[in-house]
Structures are given as structure tokens and as C-alpha cells.
Amino acid sequence: MSSTPPCTLCGGTSATLLFPGNIGEDIGSRFSQYAYYDDIFRCDSCGLVVQRRRHDLDVIAALLKAEKYLDEAIGTLNLIEKHVQFEALIRLIEKHRGLSGVRLLDVGANTGVFLKTVKDRVGTARGVEPSREAAAQARSQGLDVQAGLLANAVLDDQAFDVITLFDVIEHLTDPGADLATLFRKLAPGGAIFISTHDIGSLLARLSGPHYPMLMYQHFYHFTPRTLSALLEKTGFRVLGYDRFLKSWSVEYLYNLIAKKWPDSGLARRFEALLSPLLRVPAIRRARITSPQRDFFLLAAEKPR
Numbered sequence: 001m002s003s004t005p006p007c008t009l010c011g012g013t014s015a016t017l018l019f020p021g022n023i024g025e026d027i028g029s030r031f032s033q034y035a036y037y038d039d040i041f042r043c044d045s046c047g048l049v050v051q052r053r054r055h056d057l058d059v060i061a062a063l064l065k066a067e068k069y070l071d072e073a074i075g076t077l078n079l080i081e082k083h084v085q086f087e088a089l090i091r092l093i094e095k096h097r098g099l100s101g102v103r104l105l106d107v108g109a110n111t112g113v114f115l116k117t118v119k120d121r122v123g124t125a126r127g128v129e130p131s132r133e134a135a136a137q138a139r140s141q142g143l144d145v146q147a148g149l150l151a152n153a154v155l156d157d158q159a160f161d162v163i164t165l166f167d168v169i170e171h172l173t174d175p176g177a178d179l180a181t182l183f184r185k186l187a188p189g190g191a192i193f194i195s196t197h198d199i200g201s202l203l204a205r206l207s208g209p210h211y212p213m214l215m216y217q218h219f220y221h222f223t224p225r226t227l228s229a230l231l232e233k234t235g236f237r238v239l240g241y242d243r244f245l246k247s248w249s250v251e252y253l254y255n256l257i258a259k260k261w262p263d264s265g266l267a268r269r270f271e272a273l274l275s276p277l278l279r280v281p282a283i284r285r286a287r288i289t290s291p292q293r294d295f296f297l298l299a300a301e302k303p304r
């Protein structure tokens with residue numbers, strides 16, 4: 001137990017070190033940022049899990065650049081994967097809200113893959129994205145995406161019926177403040193949908209300090225309970241949550257392993273096993289599912 005800055009959720013100042021940080025001298029040579037992080041604490045009063053940074057931003061920037069390059073190398077396949085995953089999320093959203101005619105805002109829109117997937121089913125689709133490059137790429141495809149942080153975005157109050165944040169909330173440095181901003185942007189009766197990983201899931205608990213979602217750029221690790229509490233504190237009414245599986249095509253995994261770990265024993269075994277099979281289109285497109293439902297989509301509304 002140690003004294004820490006006040007908890008974002010409950011204001012408590014006592015927290016327990018859950019996982020000591022493991023960022024070290026290997027920061028330049030490490031190829032993966034999964035399970036690589038600064039000290040992670042859990043609030044003794046409410047259970048909220050947070051990462052407290054000790055390393056400076058230049059170090060993070062260098063790490064992210066390396067990862068971005070790897071993502072781009074896998075490019076087109078990565079886009080197809082995201083598109084498939086967004087279709088599954090849209091089905092979960094439609095359990096709570098019809099999308100026809102709604103004014104939608106996607107926060108952390110990235111290059112606009114979700115907006116592109118959803119735009120023909122909604123009234124208007126807009127986005128906000130902190131990366132200038134990603135926002136410019138979205139705009140070049142005719143999508144309405146503002147570059148910049150949510151706190152500085154030019155958006156009218158009560159201008160949206162549905163707001164989405166997919167794998168974004170864990171990256172925010174002050175999620176309480178951003179949720180308060182989004183509460184104002186929603187029309188009364190409007191709904192917000194937030195996806196993130198569950199630090200209380202079986203996979204996370206079994207993996208302990210090796211849970212891949214413990215990452216440098218993830219400042220918060222929620223459970224459905226702690227995220228619900230933060231939303232309710234902001235004024236939202238929680239409607240419920242669904243766990244969902246992430247899945248990847250065989251072709252995508254094959255390329256990911258070949259590009260990320262070239263010449264590794266794993267890549268060679270994969271190659272020997274899969275290259276004959278990959279000539280069969282049905283096998284290329286077959287999907288492999290994550291073994292655990294460690295992601296969830298939480299729905300909440302702004303009361304009328």
C-alpha cells in the first residue's frame with residue numbers, strides 16, 4: 001500500500017502496486033509493446049487500475065513509431081480485419097439503438113475505418129482523431145474527421161445521438177474529463193458506446209504481469225464495474241455491456257507473424273505448415289478467435 005495522487009474515480013489516495021514496471025534498457029530493440037509498461041497500481045478503495053508513468057514522452061514516441069511501421073507493413077489486411085470487427089460491434093450497438101438517421105460521433109476515429117463502415121447506415125458520421133496523419137487520411141476519403149484532442153475539438157453541445165469510443169478510453173490521460181465533455185455533446189436520450197479490455201477477465205487474471213493489454217500507452221485498465229462507475233459519476237445511465245470475441249483470419253495471422261518475427265523459428269514452422277494450405281481461399285479466410293472474451297462493449301445513455 002502506498003500514498004498516490006487522488007484516484008480519478010473515487011478520490012482515494014491509497015493504492016497497491018499491482019505490477020512493477022518492466023520498461024528497461026531494451027526499449028529501443030524491443031519489437032513488441034505488449035506487456036511492456038510502467039508501474040501499475042490498483043486503488044484500494046474502488047479497484048480502479050491505473051498506470052503511472054515514470055518514463056518521458058520521447059521514449060514513448062520512439063516506441064510508437066516502430067509499432068506504426070509494423071502496422072503499415074501489414075496494411076490492407078489490417079483494414080479488412082478492423083472492418084470485420086466493426087461489423088460485430090455495430091450488431092451489438094443495434095441491440096440498444098437503431099442507427100438509421102442518427103448523428104454519430106466517433107472519438108479516436110483513426111483513419112476512419114469505422115466511419116466508413118457505418119456512414120451509409122446513419123444520418124451523419126463525424127470523427128475526432130489526435131493523430132494529424134490519420135485524420136488527414138480519413139479526410140482524403142471524404143470523411144468528416146477533425147484532427148486534435150477531444151478537449152480542443154469544435155463540436156456543438158447536444159449535437160449527437162450516438163457517440164462511440166473503440167479501444168480509446170484506456171489511452172486517455174483524463175477519461176473523467178473527456179467523458180464529461182462527451183456528456184455535453186450528446187443530445188438528451190443519446191447513447192455512448194465504449195469498448196475496452198477487461199482487466200478483471202479470466203485471461204487478464206491468468207496472465208498477470210504478462211497480460212498483453214498492459215501496455216505503455218494504456219493509462220487505465222477498466223472492468224465493466226469500474227467503467228460503469230465512472231460513467232455514472234459523470235451523469236450517464238448505464239444500459240448494459242456485452243463481452244465480445246476478437247477474431248483474425250488465418251491469412252492475417254500468417255502475415256503478422258512473418259512480418260513481425262522474420263526468420264524466427266515460429267515463422268518458419270508457420271510457413272511450412274500453412275503455405276500449402278493458404279492456396280485454398282476458404283482456409284485463407286477462415287477465422288481464428290481469441291481464446292477469451294476479454295473485451296467488452298459498454299452502453300450508457302444521457303437521461304432525458
Ligand SMILES: [Zn+2]
Pocket residue numbers: 007008009010011012043044045046047048
Ligand atoms: Zn478509487
